[in-house]
Amino acid sequence: MWGVKFYTSMNPAWIAPAAAEAHRLGLHVHGHVPAGMRPLDAVRAGYDEITHINFIMMQAMPQDVVNKANTAARLEGPARYGKDVDLDSPAMTAFYAELGKRGTVIDPTLTVWEPLMTSDGSGLSPEYAPFADVAPPAVVRGWKIGGYPLFGGLTRDDFRKSFAKMVGLVGRLHRAGVPIVAGTDGYGLELVRELELYQQAGLTNAQALQTATIVPARLAGMADRTGSIAPGKSADIILVQGNTENDITTLRKLHTVFLKGYRLDAAALRTASGIRGMPH
Known part of the structure; x- marks a missing residue:
């Protein structure tokens, strides 16, 4: 599957015509949500997939955060306001329902946000901790992270509550029929932790495993030859x-x-x- 990825710096006015041309060429349209747009705006303009859970959380962010999503606001907004988002509000429920109806794919990459928002620097984040005693020491040192710097009077506990809302958001998307695909933006070692977080969000182990196997295979148009164990497949x-x-x-x-x-x-x-x- 070939595709085109848009980023936060792209002019929102360009998204619909660019997505239309990409679809005419048979390309998959995905990426970050441009500053000034909410995720539902991007989907209605032609996105097939949105990457990173913070851009999904942007649906509930104040407009000044949305307008500056091409800056650190794309992290700091969800970190500040995420803890107070009502994930079950009528507006958010309608949002999930429309994504599900459209078949919009979400790649949450929760393991990007977990260390940034939950780590206080006292140990390795959960995606790397299982490898602490077996990986080369130089590699382990590179995994140590102190989390995103606190700002605006917020505490690490505030950040952790906001991250918990991100995890809960994945569960609600899944229950609304939104396809979830497991990504990490990392080495690949993080993948199992990503699936653990989906389990915490309410997916069964089998459903979590499918986000890294048959669901992305279907997305890529390769389900006839990979993504599950069956005669004739790779x-x-x-x-x-x-x-x-x-x-x-x-x-x-x-x-x-x-x-x-x-x-x-x-x-x-x-x-x-x-x-x-x-x-x-």
Whole structure:
């Protein structure tokens, strides 16, 4: 699948004609929401997908935050006001319903926001903590983050409450039938934590797993050959130690990888990449 990605600096007046031309060319339209637009404006103008949960939260932000979404306001607005958003208000419920009716895809990347909003610098954020004892020390040092600087009299607890609303927002989108795809904006190690957060949002383990498998495969027009285990599909499979139906964190405990039909030993792959053992 080919697509075009728009960013916050794009003139809102350009979105509808640009999206129309992209669709004429068979391109998928996605990205950040331009400053001055709310996510529903972008969807009505032609977006097929919105990336990052903060831009979904922009639907409930004050207009001055929306107008400056091409600045730090795209983070600071949701951090300041997110905790007070009523996720079940009639306006927000109608918003979810329209996204679901349109089939708009959302890529939340919650693992981008969790360390920024919840970390106080006392330890590794949850997406990296399972690798703390097995990854190279230099890599672990690079994972340490103190969170986004506090501002405007807000506390870290305020930020954490706003992040909790972001997690809750994902659950409401899912219940409204909005397709969720799992992304990280990171190394890839963060993916399992992303799925854990979807579980916290109310998805079952199977539903969370589908956000990283069959749902994106459908989005990319590749569901006939990947995204699930079935005869005739690509032999891209992982075997893990444990039952992901009961514990989704077992996805970190890789035993064997099958890639394009070739069997790869996960322990050997970990050793080759500098990982000294199984993540916790």
